[in-house]
Amino acid sequence: MMTAPESMTALRAPLAAVSSGLDLQSSFITTLEGYGLTPATAHLLWLPLPMLLVLVAAVVGVLVNVWLERKISAAVQQRIGPEYAGALGVLQPLADGLKLLFKEDIIPARADGLLFTLGPVLVLIPVILSWLVVPFGQHLLISDVGIGVFLWIALSSIQPIGLLMSGYASNNKYSLLGGLRAAAQSISYEIPLALAVLAVVMMSNSLSTIDIVNQQNGAGILSWNIWRQPVGFLIFWICALAECERLPFDLPEAEEELVAGYQTEYAGMKFALFYLGSYINLVLSALLVAVLYLGGWGFPIPVEWLAGAIGQSVDAPLVQVITGSLGIVMTVLKAYLLVFIAILLRWTLPRVRIDQLLDLGWKFLLPIALVNLLVTAGLKLAFPAFFGG
Amino acid sequence: MTIASFTQWICFLALSAAVVVGSLGVVLLPNIVYSAFLLGGVFLSVAGLYLMLNASFVAAAQVLVYVGAVNVLILFAIMLVNKKETLAEIPGLPLRRLLSGGVCAGLFLLLLRVDVTTPWAVPGPSPAGDDATIKIGMHLFSDYLLPFELASVLLLMAMIGAIVLARRDVYTVDVITGENADQALIEKIRTPLLVETAPDRNPALESTR
Numbered sequence: 001m002m003t004a005p006e007s008m009t010a011l012r013a014p015l016a017a018v019s020s021g022l023d024l025q026s027s028f029i030t031t032l033e034g035y036g037l038t039p040a041t042a043h044l045l046w047l048p049l050p051m052l053l054v055l056v057a058a059v060v061g062v063l064v065n066v067w068l069e070r071k072i073s074a075a076v077q078q079r080i081g082p083e084y085a086g087a088l089g090v091l092q093p094l095a096d097g098l099k100l101l102f103k104e105d106i107i108p109a110r111a112d113g114l115l116f117t118l119g120p121v122l123v124l125i126p127v128i129l130s131w132l133v134v135p136f137g138q139h140l141l142i143s144d145v146g147i148g149v150f151l152w153i154a155l156s157s158i159q160p161i162g163l164l165m166s167g168y169a170s171n172n173k174y175s176l177l178g179g180l181r182a183a184a185q186s187i188s189y190e191i192p193l194a195l196a197v198l199a200v201v202m203m204s205n206s207l208s209t210i211d212i213v214n215q216q217n218g219a220g221i222l223s224w225n226i227w228r229q230p231v232g233f234l235i236f237w238i239c240a241l242a243e244c245e246r247l248p249f250d251l252p253e254a255e256e257e258l259v260a261g262y263q264t265e266y267a268g269m270k271f272a273l274f275y276l277g278s279y280i281n282l283v284l285s286a287l288l289v290a291v292l293y294l295g296g297w298g299f300p301i302p303v304e305w306l307a308g309a310i311g312q313s314v315d316a317p318l319v320q321v322i323t324g325s326l327g328i329v330m331t332v333l334k335a336y337l338l339v340f341i342a343i344l345l346r347w348t349l350p351r352v353r354i355d356q357l358l359d360l361g362w363k364f365l366l367p368i369a370l371v372n373l374l375v376t377a378g379l380k381l382a383f384p385a386f387f388g389g
Numbered sequence: 390m391t392i393a394s395f396t397q398w399i400c401f402l403a404l405s406a407a408v409v410v411g412s413l414g415v416v417l418l419p420n421i422v423y424s425a426f427l428l429g430g431v432f433l434s435v436a437g438l439y440l441m442l443n444a445s446f447v448a449a450a451q452v453l454v455y456v457g458a459v460n461v462l463i464l465f466a467i468m469l470v471n472k473k474e475t476l477a478e479i480p481g482l483p484l485r486r487l488l489s490g491g492v493c494a495g496l497f498l499l500l501l502r503v504d505v506t507t508p509w510a511v512p513g514p515s516p517a518g519d520d521a522t523i524k525i526g527m528h529l530f531s532d533y534l535l536p537f538e539l540a541s542v543l544l545l546m547a548m549i550g551a552i553v554l555a556r557r558d559v560y561t562v563d564v565i566t567g568e569n570a571d572q573a574l575i576e577k578i579r580t581p582l583l584v585e586t587a588p589d590r591n592p593a594l595e596s597t598r
Contacts, residue, residue, distance in 0.1 A: 040392040115426070146519025147445050154449040157457025161429050164464045168422060180468060187461060207522065 050142050054131050062279040066093035068336070069343050076347040100275070103268035111265060112169040119166025120266070120273035126155040126162075127281045134287050135209050137297050137327040148208040149201065152288065153194050156243065160186045163252075163262055166274075170265035178261025181354060182252035185242060188361040189249075193239035195369035196232040199376040200225055200292050203388040213296030215388060221300040226293045228387060231372045233293045235365055237338075240285035242361070244278060246342055248349040249357060282339060290334035297327030401441060407434040425467055429460040443516035446525065 025046055032042035067082075067090055074081025082089030107113050130152045135141040145151055160183035167179015201207055203225070204215040216224050226233050242249040252261040263274055290296060299306075303323045307314050314323070352360065380387040411431040415424045432455040439448035479485065517524055529537050 044392055115422075145445060147449050147522065150446070150449050150453075154453040154457065157453050157461075158433075160461050161426070161456065161464065164461070164468065165426060168468060176468065180465065183461060183465070187457070190457070 054134075054142055055128065058128060058131055058280050058283070059276075061283040062276055063093040063097075064336070065279050065283055065339060066096060068339060072340065072343045073347060076344065097272065100272035101269055105268040105270065106265075108171065108265050111171045115165050115169035116265075117270065119162050119169055119262075120270045120277070122162030122165060123159055124162075124273050124277040124280075126158040127277050127284060130155050130284055133209050134284065135213060135291065135296060136331050137324050138210065138214075140297075140324065140328065141209070144208060144210050146206075146208055148206075148210075149197050149212070149288070149292070150207045153190070153197065157187070157190060166266070167262040170262070172265055174259040175262050175264045178252055178259070178264065182245065182262055185245070185249065185252060185357060185361075188358060189239040189242040189365070192235050192361065192365040192369040193243065195366070195373055196229075196236040196239065197292065199229055199232045199369075199373050202373070202376055202380060203228065205388060209291050209296070213291055213298065216295045217298040217302060220298065220302045220305075221295070224293065224295040224298070229293060229372070229376070231368065232376070233289070235369050235372065236292065237289060238360075238365065240289060241342060241345070242357070244282045244285055244342075246282065247346040248352050250351065251354055251357060254351060282342060283335060286335040286338035286342070287331065289338050290331055294334045295330075297331045299326055299330055397441065400437070404434045404437045404441070407431070408438070421467055422464075425460065425463050428463065429456050432456045432460060443518055444521060445519070446522045 028046050028049075029039060029042040032045060033039060037045075070089065070092060071081045082092035085091040085095050107116055132142050133145060133148050133151055135144075163179050163182040163186065165179075167175045167177075167182070170176070200212060204212045206212065206215075212225075241247075245252055253263065254261070263271060266274065303326065304314055307319055307323075312319050314320070376387065408431055411427045411434060414427045415431060418424050418427070432451065436448040436451040436456070439445075439451060
């Protein structure tokens with residue numbers, strides 16, 4: 001049987017196989033030009049392909065994530081978890097999704113229909129757009145925009161507007177308060193998050209995710225940013241959990257003790273959009289932690305050394321195909337390791353109160369992140385060889 | 390016309406239309422919440438225009454600062470004080486509207502004239518692209534250092550002002566006992582609300598028993 005992470009890898013492998021070794025984009029365009037199309041038309045036909053692939057990868061990532069959440073939660077609580085929908089319950093997330101798809105789409109009578117519909121969309125779109133900058137290999141991303149991680153930070157700041165919008169449009173005081181709380185949480189953890197990213201950017205001298213990974217892959221696992229930025233790593237991970245509204249920071253939803261916050265009035269596919277958004281965001285955050293601190297697509301031992309040890313050139317087509325696939329496996333593996341930790345954290349930590357949450361963000365993480373930035377700047381000047389002069 | 394320039398033309402038209410229609414909506418809509426959300430849309434469209442000028446850093450900064458911070462704060466302010474109350478009738482409202490409309494129309498005509506009479510250099514200077522981030526950083530820490538620092542002082546003043554305004558209704562004298570209030574108590578108590586320290590001394594609880 002093919003487990004879910006393997007099927008994901010299989011999905012992405014074709015892209016890796018060709019575009020790292022043979023450059024899929026140019027070969028695709030040359031082929032189409034052979035059929036008498038202009039280069040511009042061929043390029044236009046190429047453009048949607050990587051986007052569709054990443055969209056499918058994101059959705060499959062969510063399905064895997066939901067299945068893992070159910071199974072790991074069950075294991076933590078010494079239950080079996082889903083087991084009848086497919087082998088080991090792998091079809092359970094699909095069943096969940098279909099259930100939500102066929103549920104009645106309710107818009108409350110006194111709610112503001114337009115904003116009520118627009119809210120979940122505004123929550124989901126920035127998260128999906130952020131996949132633009134997630135690299136799975138040297139050339140394996142949709143677009144190597146120069147502003148890289150900054151684009152992600154900017155996009156994730158749109159999300160609170162969607163939360164406020166859905167909270168307001170529900171015309172329900174619990175929804176409004178929940179929306180305000182969710183937005184307050186989201187904007188207060190964005191600042192330490194951005195400062196932690198800034199320290200990494202300072203060491204890499206670039207905002208591009210490709211450059212950030214390349215700067216970490218000189219000596220395999222030893223050169224990963226987590227050793228140089230342990231504090232930044234922790235700050236980033238805590239803030240990422242808070243941004244995703246994961247336990248211990250899931251106050252906006254707090255399923256056992258509150259009305260479901262800004263999601264209270266939502267049902268059917270609109271609720272599913274929130275659900276999808278939060279899980280895509282979790283996978284995205286895990287991928288970005290892997291990119292920023294765990295060497296991205298890098299293997300713990302540099303592939304150049306391995307290729308040299310067996311007497312192969314790194315530029316040989318077959319070696320490039322293998323290293324490309326290895327890069328994708330490594331990225332996904334690191335990301336899902338972090339997702340596993342996030343799920344374990346969910347069942348081991350108690351939820352914080354709202355005042356503790358804001359105190360932690362503003363009075364602890366923010367000063368620590370500033371000190372981390374200052375220390376990084378000092379170390380960069382003192383030891384330029386180790387901290388990216 | 391190539392496909393690329395055609396796409397660019399369509400994007401430009403769509404974004405400009407979004408900016409114009411959106412800003413008209415911000416000014417004219419009676420519901421202030423709609424105005425605030427539309428303002429976010431206008432900011433996003435302006436960011437799109439920056440993106441079309443190859444200024445991706447400025448576009449992302451526009452989204453982060455104006456949509457992510459300014460617009461969210463505006464929405465917060467509206468939603469925290471969104472009372473349904475009928476405002477007092479302002480005398481001479483039609484005349485006021487006419488006057489402000491006239492001023493805006495005059496300003497618009499002036500800008501149109503500037504647009505038509507200025508000899509624009511077409512095509513403009515070549516875009517800096519991804520180097521723009523470095524260039525902006527250089528300028529901020531060399532020739533624009535003073536305005537940059539002044540802006541931060543301004544923000545600090547605004548923040549202190551906000552804190553003073555938000556905490557102005559702090560009592561200096563304890564209402565019940567008449568003694569001077571301990572200012573340290575204005576901070577929230579650290580103990581959870583449900584833990585009662587001395588239940589039998591609470592008169593409110595006594596009366597309910």
